[in-house]
Amino acid sequence: MPIIVNLDRILAERKMxxxxxxxxxxxxxxxxxxxxxxxxxxxxFSTLEAICKALDxxxxxxxxxxxG
Numbered sequence: 001m002p003i004i005v006n007l008d009r010i011l012a013e014r015k016m017x018x019x020x021x022x023x024x025x026x027x028x029x030x031x032x033x034x035x036x037x038x039x040x041x042x043x044x045f046s047t048l049e050a051i052c053k054a055l056d057x058x059x060x061x062x063x064x065x066x067x068g
Contacts, residue, residue, distance in 0.1 A: 002065055002066055002067060002068045003038070003063055003064070003065055003066075004038065004063070004064040004065075004066055005035060005036060005037070005038045005040075005062065005063060005064075006061065006062055006063070006064055007032075007035065007036045007051070007062055008036055010055050010057055010061055010062060011055070014055055014056075016054075016055070018032055018033065018036065021051070021054055021055070024050075024054045025047065025050035025051055025054055026050065027047060035047075048062070
């Protein structure tokens with residue numbers, strides 16, 4: 001898949017657990033896990049916005065396009 005999700009790296013840099021982020025943004029840990037693994041088919045802009053707000057980052061910090 002040419003879109004890489006770097007959420008684990010950002011969480012580590014912010015010293016935040018997935019469970020904590022899931023609670024802050026209001027999604028289940030299972031759904032956050034699907035997003036982190038890159039298996040999500042889509043991401044709502046509202047979820048992306050909440051993640052960026054919680055982690056004080058930009059969408060490009062989380063999502064990366066790698067030509068395959």
